[in-house]
Amino acid sequence: MAQRKLIVDCDPGVDDVLALLLALNTPSCSVALISLCFGNIGVTTSVRNVVATFQVLESERQYRTLHKLPLLPYHLRNSPGDSSTWPTVALGSTFPVSSRRTVGAEFFHGADGLGGVHESAPQFSPSETCILPFRDPKTLSADQVITREQVIRDAKGYVPTCRPSWREILRILRQEAPNTVTIVAIAPLSNLARAALEDPATFSRVKEVVCMGGNITIPGNMTPFAEFNFYADVDAAAIVLATTSRNPGSTLPPSIAAAATSFRGPAGDDDDTEYVPVKFYLFPLDITTRHRLRHQWFVKCCAGWLDKTSVTNSHPGESPLATWMTVWLGGAFSRMEDLIMFEGGSRHAAADQADGVGGAYIEMHDPLTMYFAIASDEDRAKLFNVSENMDLRIETTGQWSWGMCVLDRRGIAKRDPHDPRPARDDEGWLDITKGNKVNLVVEGPGSLAFGMKLLERVLGDLEGCT
Template identity: 40%
Template sequence: MAPRKIIIDTDPGVDDILAMLLAFSGLPSEVEVLLVSVTYGNVDVRNCLRNVVSLFSIIEKEMAWRRAQGRPVGFDTLRQSKPLVAVGPEHPLADEMLMADFFHGRDGLGEIHTSHPHLSPADTWKALFDDAESSADPEQTAIAEELKKTDSIFTASRTPAHLEILRLLRENEPDTITIVAVGPLTNLALAAAADPETFLRTKEVVVMGGNVHHPGNMTPVAEFNTYADTIAAARVYALTSPNPHTTMPPVPPAPPGTPEGTYPPPFLNPYPPNLPERLKLSLFPLDITEQHLLTRGAFRALLSPLTTAHSPLAEWTQAFMTATFAKVESLHPVVTGDAVSLQLHDPMCTWYCMTAEHAGWKFAVDEDLRVETAGQWTRGMCVVDRRDRPKSDDADLHEVAGDTDGWVGGGKGNRLRICIDSPGRADFGAYMVKRIFGL
C-alpha cells in the first residue's frame, strides 16, 4: 500500500512536537511528510519555528547516538523523504493574536531553550528562513547557503506556508495529499481563499479542534485552536457545504483608519460559486482527544532507561514533558504524582493518518457543525442544530417555519466527519512513546 502523503500544519507546542515525532517515526509504507507548515498559536510564530528546527536537530543527534549504540536508527519515514519547512502568518485573519504560553511556556516547550540551552540549535538556522528583505544582507545569504550544504533532514522554504501548500496540491494528483492541521487554521484559510479549486484537490483535511458536547479548554464553550482564529475555522469548514455561502462567517468591521477601497482584503472575500467539489474534513474534537492520555508514571517508566543511557531525544523530551506534567498538576491539583496525565490531542491526528484503514476508527458523518465568530460569550463555540427537524440536501425543500439562518434544507449547512472512537485508546499513550523511541 502506498504511504499517505501528509502536510502537517502546526504551532508547536508540546503535543504538536509529539505528533510530529510520531509521524516521523512511522514506516515509509505508512506516511510521507511532504511539508511542515508553521503557524502562530501556542506561542508566537518565531518560537514555533525554533521548536520545529530544534526537533529536527535533536532527531539528527538521536539517530547518530543510536548508530553509535548499535541500535536501530528508526525515523524511517523521515530518512526516506526530507520534508519542507515553511512559515505562515504571525496573526489570525482578522483578530488579535492569542497564545497558550500560560500552558506551554513562553517558548512553547516549557522554557527548554533557557533551562537546556545545549539542546537548542545555534541561531544560524534563522538565515534559512529570512524573507527577501532580510536576505539582502550578504553575510546572512552566505550563512544560508552554507547551511544548505549540510546534511540536514529538512529543507527550509522562504515561500509563505499557504503558497507551499497550494504548490504541492497542484504538483500532485488530486486526492493524494492529506493536510493534518493541529493549530489555528489560518494557513489553510489563506490557501483556500487564494485558490479554492486547488485547495479542494486535498484528499482530506484532518483537524484537531473544536468541542461538540464537551466543555471548552480555552473558554467554557471554546477549544483553543478554534478560538485562536474563529474566522479561519469557519471559512475552512464552509468548504464542506454543498453551498459554502450558506455558512460563511460575516466579514468583521474594518479596523479604524482603514483606507477606503482596501477592505475587506482578498482572504475575506466570498468563495466563487459552483466549486467543483466539497472538502472532506475529519474533525478530532476535545470530546475524543481528551480521552487519550499519557500518564507521568508510564512516561517515566518507559523513558528512564533511555535517559540513563544519555539518549539526546529522551533528555530533550524529558525536559519539556517534566515541565508540562508539573503545569498540568498545578492546574488540576486533585490528581497528583504518577497519575498526572497529558491529553494527546495532536498525536491522535497523525496516528489516524498512519492507521486510517483500521476498523476501530469511528466517525459521525455529514455533521452540520458551525463556528461562532462574533459572540460575546460564545466566540469559538462549535454549534450544532439539536432541534428535531427533518434535514435534506434537496435544493427544492421548502423552508421550515422558524428555520432562521437556513439550518435545515436546500443543500445548506456544513458536512463534517467527527471522530467518535479510535482503536486502542487506553493503550495509545504507551504505544506512541514506544513508536517514537523504538522500544
C-alpha cells in the same frame, strides 16, 4: 501499499512536537510539508523547535549507529545526505485572518513552546540564526545572507523555504495527484483558510483534512464555550469548515462574506470551476481530553535509555531523543500536576479511574489527531467511531460565544430545496444544499493503548514499554 503523503500544519508546542515525531517515525507516511502557524507560540519561535527536532533526530541516528542499535523508521527513510525525502518547512500566518483577536498558550507550553528547553538543555538547541533561511534574502544584510546560506547547507532532515506556508500548501496540492495528500491541522486554521481563499479549486484537491479543534458537549479550554485553536482564529475555522459544504457561502463568516464568490460549488455545477467539497475529520476536546499520556508510563518506557550505568536490552543509556524529550515533557507533566491540584474536582478523578493510574498526565490533543491521519483504513474502522456529515458551524460574532461550535440539536431532518421552505430557517439549517458536512470523531482507542503505541513509535520498542 503506497506511502500516505502528509502536510502538517502546526504551532509546535509540546503535543505538536509529539505529533510530528509520530508522523516522522511512521513508515507508511511521508511528510511533505511542515507548515507553521501562530498559536501556542509565535511562528518565529516555533521554527527553533522544529529545527531542534531534526537536530535531535540526527544526533539519535549517530547514537544508534555508534552503539549498533536499530534505527528509527525516520532514519531508515531519510538519508542525512539526500534531501529529496526531507520535508519542506515553511512559516505561515503570524496573525488571524480577521486580525480581531490574538492569543497564545505560553502559560502552559512556556515562552519557547517547550517549557524552556532551549535554556535548560542548550546542547540540543539550534542557534537563533536558524530563522534566517525562512527570511527573504532581500530583507537581510550582506552578513546575514552569508550566514543564511551556511545554515541552509548545514540543515539536516528538512528543507527551509522563505515562501509563505499557505502557498506551499497550494504548491504541493497542485504537484500531487488529487485525493492523495492529507492535511493534518493541529493549529489555528489561518494557513488553511488563506490557501482556500486564494485558490479554492486547488485546495479541494486534498484527500482529507484531519483537524484538532472545537468542543461539542464539554466546556472549552479558552472560554466556557470555545477551544483554543478555533478561538484563536474563528473566521479561519469558519472558512475551512465551509469548504466541506456544497454551498460554502451559506456558512462563511459575515466578516469575509465577499469571499463567497470564490467558492462555486461542486464540480459540474459551474463550468468555470473544479472546486469540490472537502472531506473533513474533526477531533474536538470531547475525544482528545479522554486520551492522556501518563508521566509514569513515559518514565517506564525511557528508563533504559536514560540510565548511564545500566544496559536494557543491550541499549546503553543517554539516548539524545529520550533525554531531550524528558526535559520538555517533564516540564509539561509538572505544569499539568499543578493544574490538577489547582482545579481538583471530579474531572481528574474520572481520568484516574479511566486510566487505572493517578498522578500527572498531559492530554494528547494533537498526537491522537495525527494517529488517525496516519492510520490505515482498517485501523481507523477498528479503533475510531465517526459521526459523519454533521452540519457543524462556528460562532464568529458572539460576545460570549466567540469560537463556539454550533450543531442543530432539534432532530429535524434536512429537506430537499424543491420541498416547501420551512418556516424560520433563514440560516439554512434545514436545507440539504446548505450547511457544512463535518465527520466528527467521537470514540478512540483509549489512553493506555494509545499512549503505549505513541511511545513505542516515537522512541522505538523498549523493554518494559508494553
